[in-house]
Amino acid sequence: MLAVLLLLAVASLAGTGLQSIGLQAGTATAAGSDACPGKPLVMGTSPDYPPYENTDAKNGGDIVGLDIDIAKSIAAKLGCKLEITGMDFNGLIAALQTNRVDFVMSGMSVTDERKQSVDFSDTYYAARNTIVSKKKNAYETLEQLDGKRVGVQLGSTQENAVAGLKDATIKKLNRIPDLIQEIKSNRIDAAIVEDAVALDAIVANPDLAITMLPAENAQEGYAIAFPKGSALTPAFNEALQDMDASGEKQAIVEKWFGKHEAVTAGKHTIDFSTLNGYTSYILRGVFVTLLFTIVSALLGFIWGTVLSLFKLSTVKPLVWFATVYTSVFRGTPLLLQLVLIYYATPQLTGYDIPPLMAAGLAFGLNSAAYLSETIRGGIMAVDRGQREAAMALGIPYRTMMISIIFPQAVKNILPALVNECVALIKESSLVSVIGVTDLLRRASVVQAANYRALEPLLFVGAIYYVLVLILTSLARLLERRLRRSD
Structure with missing residues (x-):
């Protein structure tokens, strides 16, 4: 809590x-x-x-x-x-x-x-549908897209516009900038988008061309x-x-x-100058990512410890609960758990759970399922003779676990705990699907602004790598300190 x-x-x-x-x-x-x-x-x-x-x-x-x-x-x-x-x-x-x-x-x-x-x-x-394609191979009618690779935004009315195309391969993506990137990468031949959005795209990408479709193809x-x-x-x-x-x-x-x-988006070389003005915006995502990781790791460790004790308990209902919990959370996708918590909580309880809190709960509860097995293994790895000695001295069970067994178990499983934290840092990119502006979400925003994906993604990848290096370095220092204290 x-x-x-x-x-x-x-x-x-x-x-x-x-x-x-x-x-x-x-x-x-x-x-x-x-x-x-x-x-x-x-x-x-x-x-x-x-x-x-x-x-x-x-x-x-x-x-x-x-x-x-x-x-x-x-x-x-x-x-x-x-x-x-x-x-x-x-x-x-x-x-x-x-x-x-x-x-x-x-x-x-x-x-x-x-x-x-x-x-x-x-x-x-009211807007009109528009074909966006490369200038060197511009398409002027829907019929010319028969048998081609055509992109549309997922859930948009443009899906209906391409429904009658013959033998066409339809690619549906979440965002318009991704469609533009697919055209520039030759993964699709054209995209159907709305007129004003198409105009914005060709201003930023002079190698693209647009064709307005007839009025009968206009949107409602x-x-x-x-x-x-x-x-x-x-x-x-x-x-x-x-x-x-x-x-x-x-x-x-x-x-x-x-x-x-107008932005420079037509170059095929890596040009980090396109990030000018955006770096501070991206770096603010570090706070969100670290906050989310710390809270998720803390919740996962506390609840994972409780679950591990349930599994070691002689009370059968607690053992069954912990076993079923672990099975469910390890057997279903993390993304599904995240979306369920975010959307189902207000529907079932009336509580409008904030996106960041939903993300922390989903990742913490999921992490607990994996950590419970790790912690249980660490506890069982402690020499049984220490428990017997503690019981012979009349030390209460709770005191024995907290002061004797658990510290040694944590020392044994420290590398596994660090691995879980590293995984949380990297998997935090999933929270962008519910609107949390973490590092990856901010990179996507920059891509949408300048129609260049490589530079913001490389920059964010470098930030993730530095965060992981810092975490692993701190873990090594802690391991050395624990060894000296033996």
């Missing part, structure tokens, strides 16, 4: 992908007073879709874009505070259904399939998604109508659709 309390105390300082924006209108509307009764509105978005939403890594890491400005304006009109949380696009609907967010605004198109799961506001922007339009039966829907529709009437929404559209920052 100490680990959990520590995680709760510092999660708000760790940059878990949550952006809080205080917006207070001078006079809240009647709808607004019902929209946020004593709590902020939480918006879910996938910040890798410029100009609609992306992370401004060079200027503090805030999420910015067309959707963000519209959401801020609506929140102000309703007299509400706004919080923005970033996650992968394919997790947005699940976040709505589990009440992790109040609404989703992420360039999401209205489809019949989505209408079965969520409610939509009025359309606030982007809208704001809400949980089924949400009272926010009419209030947001009223605010959107006010923005239309005043011209405010059109001004926001013109602001972002005319904003394209």
Whole structure:
């Protein structure tokens, strides 16, 4: 529990992908007073879709874009505070259904399939599908993509646009920058994306070309998604109508659709100068990674010790519990456990568990299953004669375990404990799937900004390696000290 309390105390300082924006209108509307009764509105978005939403890594890491400005304006009109949380696009609907967010605004198109799961506001922007490909082999029609390798964003309406292609290999990825990278790496021939996003991509990548598809391939339009039966829907529709009437929404559209920052993305050599302005943003992820690792290791060690004692107990129910627990957590994927804890906790208990806390619990509970066997082996490796001597002297069992047996067991299993901590540092990259801005998530943000994957990934890989070297060096010093104390 100490680990959990520590995680709760510092999660708000760790940059878990949550952006809080205080917006207070001078006079809240009647709808607004019902929209946020004593709590902020939480918006879910996938910040890798410029100009609609992306992370401004060079200027503090805030999420910015067309959707963000519209959401801020609506929140102000309703007299509400706004919080923005970033996650992968394919997790947005699940976040709505589990009440992790109040609404989703992420360039999401209205489809019949989505209408079965969520409610939509009025359309606030209509876009057209676009083919993105290399200039030297540009495609002008969907028919030309028959038999080709075509990429689309997972969970997007572009999946429907390519459904009729003949003999085409469809590759579905979570993020638009990954699709652009696949085209540049010749892993796919083309990608279908929305027009404004395509324009942003070719400004940053002059070796690419785009072709607007005919109007019959146009999307139904982007809208704001809400949980089924949400009272926010009419209030947001009223605010959107006010923005239309005043011209405010059109001004926001013109602001972002005319904003394209050219970056050097066409080079084939390694150029670390492309990280200028981003290094401080990436390095802030070290704190998140270390915090997560320390808390997970602490929770895993404490709970693993308890489980090992359960397994050594003569009380059968405790032995059965520890055995089943270990079997379940070692027999299911860690990523599945992480996602279950993050999404199932609010659905089953009503508690909106913070992403970093969910990650700490998942990794700590999983680590405990492995450490319980390691600790049990260490305890059993201690000479049995020491237990018999302690019992002959009348030393209580608890005192014997804490003062005599356990210190020797820890000394024996110290290399295994260090290996577990090293594994936690490296596996911490999995937490990016629930929006925790750790090192790997920040590298992905930089890749989305400059369309270069190698440099940020190498930089983050070097940071992970240095962290592991520091940990192993400290472990060697501790081992030498323990040997001298024998």
